[in-house]
Amino acid sequence: MLKHLLHGSIRKKLAILFLASALPAFAVIFLYGLQSRSESIARSENELLRFAAHVADIQETTTLSIRILLENLAMLPDIRDGQAAACKQVLDRALKTNPNISAITLADPDGRVIATTRPQAGANLSGSKHFRDAVATGKFASGEFFIGRLAPIPLFPFACPVLDDAGHVRGVLLASIPLESFSTLFNTMELPPDSFIGGCDHAGIRIFRYPSASPGPVGEPIRRPMFQAAAAGGVEGIKTDSGTDGIERIVAFRNVRLDPDGPAYMTIFIGAPKTIVHANAQREMVRNLGIFLLAMAMTLISGWFFGGKRLGRKLEELADASGRFGQGDLAARVEPDPDVTEIATLTSAFNDMAASLSREIEGMKRTEEALRLSQERLALALDATSDAIWDWDLENNQVYFSPRYATMLGYTPDDFPPALVTWEGLLHPDDRENAKRIVADHIERGAPFTLEFRLRTKDGRWRWVMGRGNVVSRNASGKPTRLIGTHVDIHDRKQMELELLNAKEAAVAANQAKSEFLANMSHEIRTPLNGIMGMLQLLEAEVRDAEQQKFCALALQSTNRLTRLLSDILDLSRIEAGKMEIRQEPFDFRGMLQQTIDLFMPISVQSQVALQLHVDPAVPSNVKGDPLRLQQVLTNLLGNAFKFTRHGRVAVEVYPLPSRNESETRIFFTVSDTGCGISEESLRNLFQPFTQAAQGYARNHQGAGLGLTICKNLVALMGGSIAVESEVGTGTNFHFCVTLGSLPEALPQRTPADTPQQTQATGRVLLAEDDEVTHFSVRRMLENKGYSVTSARNGQEALDRLHHEDFDIVLMDVQMPVMDGLEATRLIRASHDLGPKRNIPVVALTAYAMPGDRERFLQAGMNAYLAKPVSIAELTSTLDKFMRGGA
Structure with missing residues (x-):
């Protein structure tokens, strides 16, 4: 008994001695454990920041893809022209190839919808932020989230202006992306329980949060402290915050921008419960202390000599379990011995340490698997996208290219040239210097760039590519360190x-x-x-x-x-452009009809086809409109009628129609004949340009096939319509109506003072004209009126005569040999030798009568313009005006 007590006393003394000697080491390991705990918390925070950066990168890539799509669409001719049907087809095709977009819409600068892929157009869009920003800046812009009307899910919109060649906004393309995809991303991250992933727009409004059972609904402001921390201007950060659910979390945030120097349009948040993060750090510290306890246990092996075989066996079990745990057997445990207090404490500490390490290792395995799946999905996304994505590390000059980059140029990813050769080495020689200069300039300024160039494919051909890039990170001094961007195959578009x-x-x-x-x-x-x-x-x-x-x-x-x-x-x-003008002037309607009939009376007498005119008494005599255009329609129809009528009659009937108001007069015409008629098949295309009837009206007679087309256009411009009825062998009836202006029945009569007086004219005229017939007729008409006429056959001769003789006026043809009329007029106006005669009136008498000719001749220094053929009344009226000093 005494020996047993003595043995126990010695054992206790050894234990006390051991603990006393181990206290300094315990203190060191404890402090190390505290430091390890802080580092573990820091690692967890960095992991949250990495997750936030990963989500932000995905959002930036999505935004870049939408930006590329909208800017490409904005350059298409159909979109720039704004034709609704053509635009709708383009937008539908774009949406079909980009299923990650919910809808695409084209609106005019006032917000009115031109075309959209939505089932219904919706309201005016000019009030939305992204629309206003795109119109104001002329650049791609982000908006504010909204809930879809057709599908009640949160959406985030973007807008891209459609610019004309002068850089003016002709329209705006709008697209939106659903935010539901972040829920899938959240499920793949394997975050601790009660964690969340969320986001807000530029105004701090929550646009998504997963899991959906969140404290604050989408559409309401996030907590003010978190928004202030994110809006402070940094790219990313960490903040501890208590949510409305009472859980204190460590929250990492990352701002998403369209441009590196621009404001954030979205902020990504990822939060994990603080208690879990700290608990993990606590377990790591416990593990380190457990290692120390294990060391103490191993030291107590010497107790085998004092405590007997039972204690030795337990120490052997601890050592065996420790070895198995180190070899990967995470289930290795030791049963405590309740009879030996020291051993029970030691085995309990070992078991706790093993359990903690087991949970941590399992968690690390799950995290690694989630990361592997995320990387695998990202690789699948890069393979599936039609755009080549590149990532350029400027500090190390290393470039990553997605597989699409190789396939776009006809390579496989395995046989693609080295990364640093794929751009400069494959650039077309004509594009190389300009492309390198633009990229270098944008890198220096840290601004996004867009340029088009040609790259050499594997088979040696050249393919058009549009490159876009953006600076995404800078060093402490603000110098860009990383660029990301895309290369889009635009060869078909360029072709x-x-x-x-x-x-x-x-x-x-x-x-x-x-x-x-x-x-x-x-x-x-x-x-x-x-x-x-x-x-x-x-x-x-x-x-x-x-x-x-x-x-x-x-x-x-x-x-x-x-x-x-x-x-x-x-x-x-x-x-063809529909720009023919219809004049509005008073005229004698019945007189115009009679003049038209008189024009065809000789044809009627010669062909022995009767010409009849019937005008209803209710038809007014005085109207307002374009008598020449109306007469042109009647002349065309009467000419066709006589052309295809050999026997019988041609008749014109005129009747009034009810008017819609007092200021207008509507008149109905019928031009009928007893000619050969038109077949039913030919009637369908009768009013088409350059076409003729297959029977009668075509094969037996010549013609350009423009007459009836001109008639149809003129009648439409005069507020009416035209129709035809015909029977082969019986005849044809053309019916049309026009709308004219109403006038009082009695128009003011011209007084003798208003009538030009037929007096003998006097004056000296220099006639510069090379055409013999025109020269003879104009000279004789002027001489009959009393003018003295001197002839010149070209511009040089006219200039010489003007130097040696005096004249009151010059009639100048434009096209003449030796020197044309324009050059002669310029020399007259610029001559110092002519003295006052250089200001002599010069009237263009020319056969150039196309639009713009008159203005060009007057700019050359001529005073007036007369187009051939000219009437003697018009000619003498112009001369008299200048002779009287009326120029």
Whole structure:
């Protein structure tokens, strides 16, 4: 008994001695444990920051993809033209290839929807932030979240302006992305219980938070302290905050920006409970202390010699369990011995340490698996996207390219050239210096860039690519250290642009050739027509027989109508563009009808086809409108009727129609004939340009097929419509109506003072004209009126005569040999030798009568403009005005 007590006493003394010697080491390890706990908390916070940065990178990549899509769409001709149907097709195709976007809409600068992929257009969009920012800045802009109307899910919108060539906003493209995708991301992160991932917009409004059972609903402001911390201006940060659910969390945040120097449009938050983070650190400290206890236990092996075999066996069990745990057996444990207090305490500490380490190792395995899955999904996303993504580390000059970069150029990722060669080495020589300069300039300024260039493919061809890049990180001195961006294959678009450009140039060239042809044809037709008209006017002044004078008058009417018709046909571009003008002037309606009938009476007599006119008594005599255009329609229809009628009659009937108000008069016309008629098949295309009826109206007669098309356009411009009914072998009836202005029935009569006085004119005229017939007719008409006329055959001769003789006025043709009329006029105006004669009135008498000719001649220094063919009344009126000093 004494021996046992003595043995126990010695054992206790040894234990006390051991503890006393181990206290300093215990203190050191305890302090180390505290430091390890702080480092563990810091690692957890860094892990939260890394998660936040990962989510922010995903959002930035998504935003960049949307930006690229919208900016590409904004450059398409259909989108810039703003045609609703074509825009709708473009937007539908874009949405189909980008399922991560909920909707795409095109609106005009006032917010009115032009085209959209939504089932319904919705309200005016001008009040939204992203729309206003895009219009104000002319750049891609972010907005404020909203809840979708068709599907009640939170959405985040973006806007991109559609600019014209001058940089003015012609419209705005809008797109939105659903925020539900963050829930999937949250589930893959394997965060501790009661953790969350959330986000707010630039105003601090919560736009998403997962899990959904969150303290604050979407659409309401987040906690003020958290928003203030995020808005302080930094890129990222850590803050401890208690939520409205009473849980204190460590929250990491990361700001998302469109531009590095711009304000944040979104902030990402990831929070984990503080108690869990600190508990993990606590377990790590306990583990370190457990190691110390284990060391003490191993030291107590010497107690085997004092405590007997039972104590030794327990120490052997502890050592065995420790070895198995170190080899990976996380279930290794030791049963405590209640009879030996020291051993029970030691085994309990070992078991707690093993359990803590087991939980931590399992947690690390789950985190590693989640990270592996996240990286795998990111790789799948990079493979699936149609854009090549690159990441450039400027400090180490290392570049990452996604697999799409290689396949875009015909390579596989395995045989792609080295990363540093893929851009500069593959650039087209003509694009290399400009592209490198732009990129270097934007890197220096830290600004995003967009440029287009050509890259060499594996088979040696060149492919158009659009590159975009943005600075995402800087060092302490503000120098950019990292760029990310995309390369988009735009080869098909560039090919289409090239084809459109070639087509446009071909169309411009064809239009220019057509204009030159029309101008030349106009000149060549008007010149002989002027001779015909001049000779008829001379003949009319010489003959005294009433019937011969009537013949001359009718012939002159025909030349006048031919001149007007020539002007209409030669101005095809104006007709096709719908820019033909309808004048509004008072005229005698019945007199116009009778004049038209008189024009066709000789044809009626010659063909022995009766010409009849019936005007309802209720039709007014005085109206307001364009008599020449109305007469042109009647002349065309009557000309066709006589052309296709061999026997019977041609009739014109005129009736009034009910008017919609007192200021207008509506009149109905019927032009009928007993000719060959038109087949039912040919009636369908009768009013189409350059087409003729297959029977009667086409094969047996020549014609350009423009007459009825011009009639239809003119009638429509005069507020009416035209229709036709016909039967083969019986005849044809054309019906049309027009709207004219109402006037009092009695118009003021011209007094004798208003009538031009037929007096003998005096004055010296220099006539510069190279066409023999025109020269003869104009000279004779002027001499018959009393003028003294001196001739010149070209501009140089006119200039010489003006130096040596005195004249009152010059009639100057434009197209002449040796020196044209424009050059002669410029020399007259600039001559110092002519003295006061350089200010002599110069009147252009020319066959150039295309739009813009008159203005060009007046700018050259001419005082007035007369287009061939010219009437003697118009010619003498112009001369008299200058002779009286009326210029």
